[in-house]
Amino acid sequence: MLTRRSLLATPALAVPGCSFLGALPGTLSGADMARGHLLRTPFAAGTPAETRRTKIAIIGGGIAGLSAAFTLAEAGHRDFRLFELEDSAGGNSRAGRNAVSAYPLGAHYLPIPNPESSGVRHFLERIGTITGWQGGKPVFDPYQIVADPEERILHLGRWQEGLIPAIVPDADRADLAAFFAAMDRFRDHKTSDGRRAFAIPMDLSSRDPDLRALDALSFTAWLDARGWSTPTLRAHLRYCTRDEYGTEPGEVSAWAGIHYFAARRGEAANCAGDAVLTWPAGNGYLAAAMARRVAGHIEPGIVVAAVRTSGDGAQIDALDVANRRRIRILADAAIIALPRFVAAHVVAGASAKGFGYSPWVVANVTADRLPAGQGAKLAWDNVSATSDSLGYVVATHQGLAAVPGPTVLTWYTALSDMTPATARTLMTDRPLADWQRIVHDDLMAMNPDLAGAIRRIDVWRWGHAMVRPVPGFFFGGARENAAKSAPPLFNAHSDLSGLSIFEEAHFRGSTAAEAAMTHLGFAHVSVHTA
């Protein structure tokens, strides 16, 4: 066991400027590529060893699939199965755990939902995250609201609260003010069709052609046209589009860029509307809550290879990985909760044309003590103005201990400054030690106080982390076509919204579940009231 004495002694012995990384323990993991690539082989041809029947088959156990399953279970539907390729459901919202803490492998927070995100609010109320209502606003469980301080940025050698450097030239300040004023106007804007200019789910956004036209150009082009080019604003916006979409501002649609800033109108009775909900496991908490509700219905380790309409129903051919058997599932309806690039391999007639994906690397760093630093105290989200990483969140931030002990820091980066294909090659080529060194050096630049305190670095590679909302993606046709369902097959995935966020995945999953129930004549009450 480490004593405090040895903890104190360690940094004193480390020579500044040198890092004795040696062989740091850790793992290199990611989506199971071998299983994924089974889809490209003709293994599914031939006679299935077993045929099963279910009323509704859900294919894919990310948040969209889990939301569909949760919605079915809540409506009282019992005859459904969820098939997941990996050993556990959750998709991007999966979590890990070690002796110190649970920690996210990907998605790690949910903003306080907008009033129009009625399905998400309903879900949060069902799992106890919303504990009641006051004056028409939801009351959130205070232990799940991000604890103060929420975020800080390292700028010119000093940490400060917030994500935008405070000490900047006047021209930068003027640009920031003008930009955020414009975002406020978009946020408050309602168009003649009675819709919000930008809404969550995005499907409820205004259809006004002037607003849709924003999708035709890049965010950078839109900013250029307004003359907003000072470095502080551009650096912040680059951080935001990379953080939200894994993509450079020049490569995202202006509609996506503005949606990020203008779509959030969260309401809460007991915290700020722009707060977020977070947990040690990140959104693994939400995925686990859904998975618990539908525990008996989830079948992990099933690689679905082909889905086609057969008679009035759906025929699904799959491989059961555990006993390497071909199985066939006959369902009255199927919910395709797969990312589009997978669906294109699986579903007859589906295409992934126009769908690109950003690659991410997430590292969970176990440390003996909390990071410190000059200036603002440790926050939940910690970002450096000079680093190309997206910083780290602290998995133990929501803990209640009066004297903090060891911690897990979840470090993120989007490999956005190269083509996604190059990034994926890099991901498969680089050994664990290389990633660990990158993470370690980046952390040391932000928090030299962590010298000698890092115990292990576990790296997770997401080759296809997020759909890339490139110009033209939202309203150029491909996304809208993909979003259309052809019963008995119902499409459900955040890809169909072009925004890789929990709310969109939940919306797509729950609406697909409701559409499937309607199709099958199963009486239910919609969770979507907006």
Place this chain on the structure above:
Amino acid sequence: MADAPTGARDLAPVLLFSAFVVATCGLVYELLAGTLASYLLGDSVTQFSTVIGTYLFAMGIGAWLSRYVTANELAVFVRTEILIAAIGGSSAALLFLLFDRVGDFRLPLYGLVLIIGTLVGLEIPLLMRILKDRLEFGDLVSKVLTFDYIGALAASLLFPLVLVPHLGLIRTGFLFGLANVGVALAMLWMLPQASRLRGEMAAGILVAIALVAGLFSAERLQRLAEVAAYQAPIIHAVSTPYQRIVLTRRNDDVRLFLNGNLQFSSRDEYRYHEALVHPALGRIAHPANVLILGGGDGLAAREVLKYPGVRSITLVDLDPAMTRLFTDAPMLAALNGNALRSPKLIIVNADAFVWLRANQRRFGAVIVDFPDPTNFSIGKLYTLSLYRELARAIAPGGIAVVQSTSPLVAPNAYWTVATTLEAAGLTTRGYHAYVPSFGEWGFILAAHGAIADAVALPPGLRFLTPRTAALAFDFPPDMARRPTPVNRLDNQALVRAFDAEWSRVEG
């Protein structure tokens, strides 16, 4: 030196300058050890006097030992310089770091003083012998001693006026270590007969690099050795996984510091603990079950035990080392009247927030004596979420009291605690008391219903009387209630107010 080449006379000024440097360094190490000893052990007259005595005695040993150097004076001198640079240069850092890691600090202190003194004692005799062929004897003694004493003057002026205030002890040590090794390297560089001393050259360069590294990590070393802050002699210091516990004592004044923050002074702690406990306990008819959160020193428990009707006290304190210390150390157990050995007392070593969330019991009285909200982790113990759990733990008709910082220094912080308790559905009444070592201090009573005026105090109190206990509820305008926000996990309004108000006082 038989092989003194022509022109060696030109080197005499360099050697004499090194006498100056060497003398300055020697005195600086002596002053460092004396200052450190009085910082860490208190009683500066004794410390300075014994350190100087030991140091001078050790210099005598060094001077005496110089007779055994029969050849190669230059090599021995250079080696001595390098050793002094390494040991003397890092002495301040070493002593700071060793302070809380050794049983008896005097051992490394006087050990280092002896070693450094001995080495310094070697310097001047050796230097004089190196110079003896270059100068007349009378001239030699006069010049060397002149530079020696000038160096001493320089050190004694520089040390208090420039070095300590601007560089601090640790950096000063490393800097003068560099001067020592600089002399060694300069000699190796300039003296022709030194060209064979390759090993010494390498060692000198290594030591110089290490000292430069030390110079730049001085801040980190200083952080690791915060004990320099105590004004009275330390009688016990221990680091637990949760905190650093330091006890100091000057005459009859025993003080407890947790992480450098004063928790009590034995001279006036009765004021604090009487004010903490009796306004609450004195307001309930039959205080049978009492919960104490924090208060591992057992002083609040001592006051609670003055009520014979109390059947059980549950004391929740995070740190087993703390409760053990105040149970077992005779002097401390005497201070709390052996309260922690009372059969009525159950000690639970747990994190109070976590324990309270899981707790299902209700208590007639709850004493909440957490550390001040100096950081965001402790700030969580003062939030609406904790007070909701606290409200669950107060039995009907029961009462809680919360120590809530100074209403005079930090009125916004103080009243934030009241506002937050009220937001948890509790009725509150604030009061204050003067505790000399803390200043004007504040407490808040909280209960499910109205809080009575009448209070029945146990006999034998030294501070509270029915009259002063009633006056304590009166707040003059400078401490009067003001509108404050509710302290929540997601806004930490209290830590921010506390920090802003206390930093105005403490700078």
